[in-house]
Amino acid sequence: MKVEKIHDKKISVFVTILDLKERNIDIFEFYPQSSKVQALFLDILEEAYLQQGFETENSQLFIETKPIPSHGLYISVTKFDNEEELEEDYSSGYIIHKVEELFFNSTQKNVRHELVFSYPNIESIEPCVKFLSSYCFENTSLYQLGEKYILTLVLSNVYNQRTYSKITAFLTEYGIQEFFSIAYVDEHGKTLLGNKAIEGLKKYFYFPYENKKS
Incomplete structure (x- = not known):
């Protein structure tokens, strides 16, 4: 899919028929409540960030869709802080109040x-390491993607949604939640610590201090 930046707060995206078929989405049954459509929106926001630097964190989104039969679907995304900022008649589309909720609704399925x-740097991760050490993860990895350091976590199934939210809230104090898929980061990023990154980071941060004390 190709993302076009209209201005700082609006993008348009053309999704082809092939893209929709691969996701098993009917062009005339495009419902925002659908988990498949929500997953598509997350991919669109990821591409918008990568291609155009279009940030959506802490913004509400206004979505408009226009089907082009036999070709695909045009989707426009406008971010705003309050409804007075919208240039369009927002009765012609629908509003996503929190991108974080969209992400959570998709992942919890x-x-x-x-x-x-x-x-922004390795040191920024240090406050998170001790906190994360008290939880069990199926996988934790550390990557470098551009100038950013990316920490990916796959939480064990033994935890409920409340624990997921607690971990997310803590990490948000020190980093930025991204909407990349882990598969995307693994493909495009440079792996620094694979599989058991938290254990590796514990050694990186705390072993030098312990050696100094002894």
């Missing part, structure tokens, strides 16, 4: 709870 957070 999966067996695995995945989290992806970015940090």
Whole structure:
């Protein structure tokens, strides 16, 4: 899919018929409540960030769709803080009040709870390491993607949604929750610590201090 930036607060995206078929989405049954449509929106926001630097964190989104029979679907996304900012008649589309809720609604339907957070440098991750050490994860990995350090976490199934939310809230204090898929980061990023990144980070941060004390 190709993302076009209209202005700082609006993008348009053309999704082809092939893209929709691959996701098993009917062009004339495009409902925002559908988990398949929500997953598509997350991919659109990911591409918008990667291609155009279009940030949606802490913004509400106004979505308009226009089907082009036999070709695909045009989708426009406008971010805003309050409805007075919208240039369009917002009765012609629908509003997503929190991108974070869209992400959570999509991930909670999966067996695995995945989290992806970015940090400007390795040191920014240190406050999170001790906190995360008290939880069990199926996988934790650390990547470098551009100038960012990306920490990916796959939470064990033994935890409920409340625990997922607690971990997300804590990590948000120190990093930025990203909407990349872990598969995307694994393909495009440079792996620094694979599989058991939390254990590796504990050694990186705390072993040097312990050696100094002894």
